Amino acid sequence: MTITTASAGPVSRLLGIEERPSWQERPKAVTTGAKGAAIVVILLLILLPLYAIVLTSLSSQGSINEAGGMVIWPHGLTLAAYREVVDGGVVGRALLISFGITIAGTLFSMAVSILAAYGMSRSGSFGHRAILWIMMITMFFNGGIIPLFIVVSALGGYDQYWALIAPSAVSVFNVIVMRSFFAGTAQDLIDSAKIDGAGDWRILWRIVLPTSRAVTAVIALFYAVGYWNSWFNIMLFMPSDSAKWPLQMVLYDYLTQNSQMVSAAAGFQNAVPTLALQMAVVTITIIPVLLVYPFVQKHFTKGLLLGAIKG
Amino acid sequence: MTDAVTSTASRPAAPVVNSNAPGGTGVNSSSVRYRRRPWLTRLRRDRTLLIMTLPALALLAVFGYAPMLGLVMAFQDYDLYDGLLHSPWVGLANFQQLLTDPGFWHAFRSTLELFSVQLILSFPVPIALAILFDSLMARRLKGIIQAVVTLPHFFSFVLVVTVFNEMFGGAGLLDTYLRNHGAANPFNFMTNPGTFKFLVTSQIIWKEAGWSTIVFLAALSAISPALYEAAAVDGAGHWLRLRHITLPGLKGIAILLLILNLGYALTFGFEQMLIQLPGVGQSSAQVITTFSFQNGIVAGNYSYGAAAGLFLGVTSVILILGANKVAHLFGEDGLYRK
Numbered sequence: 001m002t003i004t005t006a007s008a009g010p011v012s013r014l015l016g017i018e019e020r021p022s023w024q025e026r027p028k029a030v031t032t033g034a035k036g037a038a039i040v041v042i043l044l045l046i047l048l049p050l051y052a053i054v055l056t057s058l059s060s061q062g063s064i065n066e067a068g069g070m071v072i073w074p075h076g077l078t079l080a081a082y083r084e085v086v087d088g089g090v091v092g093r094a095l096l097i098s099f100g101i102t103i104a105g106t107l108f109s110m111a112v113s114i115l116a117a118y119g120m121s122r123s124g125s126f127g128h129r130a131i132l133w134i135m136m137i138t139m140f141f142n143g144g145i146i147p148l149f150i151v152v153s154a155l156g157g158y159d160q161y162w163a164l165i166a167p168s169a170v171s172v173f174n175v176i177v178m179r180s181f182f183a184g185t186a187q188d189l190i191d192s193a194k195i196d197g198a199g200d201w202r203i204l205w206r207i208v209l210p211t212s213r214a215v216t217a218v219i220a221l222f223y224a225v226g227y228w229n230s231w232f233n234i235m236l237f238m239p240s241d242s243a244k245w246p247l248q249m250v251l252y253d254y255l256t257q258n259s260q261m262v263s264a265a266a267g268f269q270n271a272v273p274t275l276a277l278q279m280a281v282v283t284i285t286i287i288p289v290l291l292v293y294p295f296v297q298k299h300f301t302k303g304l305l306l307g308a309i310k311g
Numbered sequence: 312m313t314d315a316v317t318s319t320a321s322r323p324a325a326p327v328v329n330s331n332a333p334g335g336t337g338v339n340s341s342s343v344r345y346r347r348r349p350w351l352t353r354l355r356r357d358r359t360l361l362i363m364t365l366p367a368l369a370l371l372a373v374f375g376y377a378p379m380l381g382l383v384m385a386f387q388d389y390d391l392y393d394g395l396l397h398s399p400w401v402g403l404a405n406f407q408q409l410l411t412d413p414g415f416w417h418a419f420r421s422t423l424e425l426f427s428v429q430l431i432l433s434f435p436v437p438i439a440l441a442i443l444f445d446s447l448m449a450r451r452l453k454g455i456i457q458a459v460v461t462l463p464h465f466f467s468f469v470l471v472v473t474v475f476n477e478m479f480g481g482a483g484l485l486d487t488y489l490r491n492h493g494a495a496n497p498f499n500f501m502t503n504p505g506t507f508k509f510l511v512t513s514q515i516i517w518k519e520a521g522w523s524t525i526v527f528l529a530a531l532s533a534i535s536p537a538l539y540e541a542a543a544v545d546g547a548g549h550w551l552r553l554r555h556i557t558l559p560g561l562k563g564i565a566i567l568l569l570i571l572n573l574g575y576a577l578t579f580g581f582e583q584m585l586i587q588l589p590g591v592g593q594s595s596a597q598v599i600t601t602f603s604f605q606n607g608i609v610a611g612n613y614s615y616g617a618a619a620g621l622f623l624g625v626t627s628v629i630l631i632l633g634a635n636k637v638a639h640l641f642g643e644d645g646l647y648r649k
Contacts, residue, residue, distance in 0.1 A: 016451030021536070023543040031549075038443060039456060045517070046459055049474045052484055056477075069487035070477055112366045119363030126350065126357040131364050138371055141628050143378025144620030145600075146607035150384070151377045154394075167374040170367045200359040229467035232582050236608065252469045255476060256589050275482075282473055289465045296465075297458055 050286070057081050057279035064275055081280035090242070090250060091281055098228060098246040102288075105165040105227040110220050112170055117178035118204045121185075132179075135172045149236055159244065163237040168230065174219050181215040182208050218299045221292050228288060247285055254278045385618040398614075405618035415619065418602040421595060425584075426576045428508040429515055434569065436520045438561060441527035442553070457528075460521030468582045471518050475510070476501055501587075504595035511583060526568065527561055534560040567643040574634035578627050599623055
């Protein structure tokens with residue numbers, strides 16, 4: 001590890017090594033070695049499983065048999081599992097369903113949440129505190145799973161896609177985070193817009209939203225990750241209609257060893273290795289998270305969400 | 312400026328300052344003045360804002376408040392066809408049954424055991440990680456490591472359990488390795504009820520330790536470097552500085568997070584347990600939340616499940632409010648301010 005290199009060589013510039021303050025003693029070789037080892041172990045604990053999963057999804061049945069299961073040495077790579085997914089069947093359909101729910105759900109959640117957040121963000125407006133309390137109570141207490149199930153069933157939501165979106169569409173926490181950012185939007189700007197005759201819709205659309213792009217982007221990503229990852233909603237409202245399942249439920253089905261039914265439905269014979277296909281599903285579940293992750297990270301390291309988390 | 316004139320005309324009490332300076336220097340005094348107006352005027356003025364909150368309120372009414380009303384089924388012998396209005400009332404019978412049900416008390420004990428083992432073992436991890444990351448001089452390397460360890464926070468529990476299964480399960484990497492090296496019947500970490508608490512703990516550490524590190528790193532960066540410098544000049548070595556500057560600097564946020572965690576003692580890890588219940592079995596993985604789900608939805612005994620749910624809801628509110636009270640006593644904000 002090059003942690004101790006203080007000279008501004010190409011390596012230290014690549015790693016962005018900072019100057020050590022003059023009062024700080026140079027660390028002993030043992031300390032540096034221990035730190036380096038700890039970091040390698042931490043990275044391996046997270047990356048090795050992901051690597052093995054991706055590699056197995058790309059492996060032929062031959063190399064999987066040879067390894068006796070998960071593959072860690074690349075050999076005999078093939079895209080057969082992914083071709084199977086693209087060609088349709090349960091997994092391909094589940095992927096489309098997951099995308100559909102995530103996109104529709106995020107748009108719906110954002111529309112409702114932005115309106116609610118702005119509606120409560122103007123200080124001194126009528127009843128905004130009461131409305132905030134009405135919303136916050138649901139953060140502390142809820143009816144629990146069974147009454148929710150009864151309500152959704154009574155509305156005809158069993159086996160319906162809207163049941164996977166509507167019950168969790170409003171995250172009061174997200175609304176409160178956005179509200180506090182909207183409230184911080186320059187009051188001067190809003191007042192001058194009002195004087196020029198702009199109504200609340202126009203102020204929200206033309207002033208508040210453009211100046212709060214960072215927070216709305218992060219909240220949208222949080223909603224999207226939430227919809228993409230949601231599993232229990234499916235378990236509760238759509239447990240048996242496997243033709244309608246999103247990806248997480250297919251993954252769960254594999255996990256609980258009921259995969260015979262799914263692979264039979266997809267019409268696999270022995271052409272595609274089951275383990276490779278399962279690992280392809282895992283990989284496909286991870287990829288969208290990986291794609292949006294850099295954007296979320298950029299914002300939360302800025303401390304955008306920290307302030308929110310601390311209230 | 313004609314617009315300015317009409318807008319001041321529609322609010323007679325607004326100060327004249329506004330029409331002179333579009334920047335609005337008199338904003339605060341004017342908003343104070345609006346508040347004193349009769350409520351009907353304010354209602355009419357803010358009707359657009361109120362309309363904007365309606366969709367969210369409607370959703371919360373249907374999926375938040377209606378289920379709360381539905382909790383009355385805990386005092387009924389609820390029948391799907393009779394509905395809430397016509398199901399017979401049974402008073403506290405469901406709760407009597409609950410409190411004498413050995414299955415419920417077993418789930419209660421499992422909940423407390425899993426929660427405390429998990430909390431004690433996983434809580435120090437992000438603190439240690441934060442101190443380690445903070446000590447790295449390589450800024451970019453630090454960024455990469457942090458990005459990697461935070462990543463699993465965005466994975467679903469189905470995914471996390473699958474990843475663990477491929478590592479430690481019956482056909483996982485470790486199992487295969489041991490089999491190839493002569494172990495006839497390797498230990499299966501994924502289905503062993505006795506070690507389930509450690510499995511739960513390691514999953515939580517794998518998924519959340521990196522995410523929790525962010526809060527501690529922020530607390531570390533708030534410690535003034537002058538403190539370290541002064542201590543170093545006075546001859547305090549690495550460990551002394553860690554003990555007397557770094558750890559005290561983390562104490563406040565650590566206590567706050569610990570207290571807030573306690574508020575969720577009875578409801579933690581619902582998905583995590585439910586996913587692993589088929590593999591591990593009821594003896595270890597059945598917690599109160601899964602008990603309520605399995606009795607209420609799976610077995611169709613809605614009233615009994617709702618009674619367990621109501622018990623959970625009420626105790627959780629007490630725990631969360633109590634935890635916040637304690638946080639306030641420590642001079643911290645908690646979930647909400649005093």
